[in-house]
Amino acid sequence: AQSVTQPDIHITVSEGASLELRCNYSYGATPYLFWYVQSPGQGLQLLLKYFSGDTLVQGIKGFEAEFKRSQSSFNLRKPSVHWSDAAEYFCAVGETGGSYIPTFGRGTSLIVHP
Amino acid sequence: DTGVSQNPRHKITKRGQNVTFRCDPISEHNRLYWYRQTLGQGPEFLTYFQNEAQLEKSRLLSDRFSAERPKGSFSTLEIQRTEQGDSAMYLCASSLGAGDNQETQYFGPGTRLLVL
Numbered sequence: 367a368q369s370v371t372q373p374d375i376h377i378t379v380s381e382g383a384s385l386e387l388r389c390n391y392s393y394g395a396t397p398y399l400f401w402y403v404q405s406p407g408q409g410l411q412l413l414l415k416y417f418s419g420d421t422l423v424q425g426i427k428g429f430e431a432e433f434k435r436s437q438s439s440f441n442l443r444k445p446s447v448h449w450s451d452a453a454e455y456f457c458a459v460g461e462t463g464g465s466y467i468p469t470f471g472r473g474t475s476l477i478v479h480p
Numbered sequence: 481d482t483g484v485s486q487n488p489r490h491k492i493t494k495r496g497q498n499v500t501f502r503c504d505p506i507s508e509h510n511r512l513y514w515y516r517q518t519l520g521q522g523p524e525f526l527t528y529f530q531n532e533a534q535l536e537k538s539r540l541l542s543d544r545f546s547a548e549r550p551k552g553s554f555s556t557l558e559i560q561r562t563e564q565g566d567s568a569m570y571l572c573a574s575s576l577g578a579g580d581n582q583e584t585q586y587f588g589p590g591t592r593l594l595v596l
Contacts, residue, residue: 407589409484409590411587412584412586416582455521468523468585469565470522
C-alpha cells in the first residue's frame with residue numbers, strides 16, 4: 367500500500383528566509399505526487415504536481431518541488447517565505463492506473479515569524 | 481467557475497442522529513471525491529464517483545456511511561446513527577476525470593461535523 371511521510375509536524379521560519387518541507391513516499395511504481403496547502407477555514411489548494419518528465423516542478427506562489435526517485439522524496443521549497451505562507455502543507459501520492467486516489471501525509475504546519 | 485461548494489459548512493448533531501452533507505462540484509467535472517479529515521491529520525479518502533457511478537466505496541468507514549450522486553452532478557454523503565468518533569471535517573473534491581494531466585482535484589471548503 368502506498369504511504370506518505372511528512373517527518374516535520376511544525377516548521378518555524380522567519381519571513382524572508384528559505385523553506386524546505388520534507389516528504390517521503392512509498393509506492394511500487396512511478397508515483398503521481400502532489401503538494402497542497404490548507405489555510406484555516408479553507409479547502410485544500412493545489413500548489414504543484416508531478417506526473418512525469420522534468421523532476422523539478424514549479425508551482426504557484428513561488429513554490430517548487432523536486433522528485434528524487436532514489437530517495438523516494440518530493441520536497442517542497444521556496445526561496446523566500448512571506449507571512450501569508452503560514453498554513454498547513456500536505457504532500458500526497460496518487461495511485462496510478464486510473465483512479466488517482468491520493469494518500470495524504472499528516473501535514474506540516476508552517477509558522478512564519480516577522 | 482464558482483469552485484466546489486459544500487453545505488452546510490458546520491453541523492452539530494446529537495449522537496444517534498443521521499446527517500447528510502451536500503457537495504456541488506465544478507460544473508464540467510466528471511469525478512467527485514469524498515474525504516474525511518480529523519484534527520492533525522491529512523485527508524482520508526472515503527469514496528469517489530465517475531459521473532453517477534460509484535467506482536470505489538470499500539474505504540467508507542463503516543456501513544453507516546453512504547454516498548450518492550444520482551444525476552452525475554451534486555453528491556450527498558450520509559452518516560446514519562452518528563457517533564462521537566464521526567466528528568471531523570468532511571471534504572469534497574472534483575476533477576475533470578479525462579486523463580493523467582487532468583487529474584487535479586479541486587477541494588471544497590468542507591463541512592465540519594460535531595457529534596455531541
